[in-house]
Amino acid sequence: MTEATPTTPVKTTVHLLRHGEVHNPEGVLYGRRDGYHLSERGSEMARVVAEAIKDRDITHLFSSPLERAQETARPLAEARGLAISTDERVIESTNIFEGSRFAGGQNALRSPSTWRHLWNPWKPSWGEPYKEVVARMKAAVDDARDAARGHEAVVVSHQLPIWITRLAAEKRSFLHDPRKRQCTLCSLTSFNFTGDTLTSIAYSEPAGHLIPQRDKAAPFSAGDAPEERRP
Numbered sequence: 005m006t007e008a009t010p011t012t013p014v015k016t017t018v019h020l021l022r023h024g025e026v027h028n029p030e031g032v033l034y035g036r037r038d039g040y041h042l043s044e045r046g047s048e049m050a051r052v053v054a055e056a057i058k059d060r061d062i063t064h065l066f067s068s069p070l071e072r073a074q075e076t077a078r079p080l081a082e083a084r085g086l087a088i089s090t091d092e093r094v095i096e097s098t099n100i101f102e103g104s105r106f107a108g109g110q111n112a113l114r115s116p117s118t119w120r121h122l123w124n125p126w127k128p129s130w131g132e133p134y135k136e137v138v139a140r141m142k143a144a145v146d147d148a149r150d151a152a153r154g155h156e157a158v159v160v161s162h163q164l165p166i167w168i169t170r171l172a173a174e175k176r177s178f179l180h181d182p183r184k185r186q187c188t189l190c191s192l193t194s195f196n197f198t199g200d201t202l203t204s205i206a207y208s209e210p211a212g213h214l215i216p217q218r219d220k221a222a223p224f225s226a227g228d229a230p231e232e233r234r235p
Contacts, residue, residue, distance in 0.1 A: 013199030014154040018145050019057070020166045020193040021158050023068075023076040024049035024211070036096050042075045049190040049211040054079035056210035057158070057192070064152045066091045066144065067160040076190065077160045093144040094161040097132040097168075134168050134178040141169040149197050163187045173202060189215055 024046030026034070034040040042050065058080065065086045067077040077088045141161070148157040167185045170193055171178055187193060190211040196204045209215075 013201070016149050016153050016197045017156040018148045018152070018195045018197070019062075019156065019158045020145070020169070020195070021053065021076065021160045022163050022166055022187055022189060022191050022193075023070075023072040023160060024053075024190045025215075026072050036070065036098065038071065041071050045214060046072070046189070047075065049214050050076040051079045052211040052214065053190045053192070054083045058083040061155045062086070062152075062158055063155040064148060064157040065089065065160075066094065066148055066157065068092075068095045068162060070096060070162075073160040073162070077158075080158060091144050091147075091159070093140040094159055094165060096162040097137050097164050134172075137165050137168050138172040141165050142172070145169070145195060146200075149195075149200070166193050169193075170205060173205060188212060 023042070025043045026040050026046060027043040028034060028040060053076075062080070062084050063086075065077055065081055065084070066089045067073045069090045069092060073094075074088065074090070080086070081088050144159060148159050151157060163185060164182075167180075167187045168178060170187075171180065173195070186207055188209055191207065191209045194206040194208070195202055196206065
């Protein structure tokens, strides 16, 4: 009887792609609101990313249902001849400040009435619990890995869900300064797997040269509000 040959685990990569810059002249924290589309520069960012990775072995493309994510996914879908599969699990996190303005003198955090929501930065007290964000994102990443096994998948999502998922994967504290998240516009946070085991995480900014200098100092920014109106 011939002995079975052990199967070598295949390598798979799941890239978490943050959406491009959004047209947001009022400086609103738009969250899950409809009607927020990529700016002209954001559309260019999406094209640059697609051009940068179109020759990779990408077999599956998933996206948050929000317009800015779908629009970011579109150039890559066209370049690779892929359908965009919408995944509700990679949507932006909820936030009590959604709809508030954070530009110039309109910064909602300067109002004492909002401070009661800021008492617990570990949970956080102002929005969807980080543990819940990680649970839904991890499930989506695992499914993307299984779908593209032996190849690569791209998941277009949003800054906080991507960053919190990375912190969890690296066993780091959820407590962090939003201004120091390594997740700029149209960046790629790449999860590399051998079989089902996460072996490494890589980060790159294919469209980094298109990000305004003011946003490099405040990477949580995702809109094209005039410079003088930014926080």
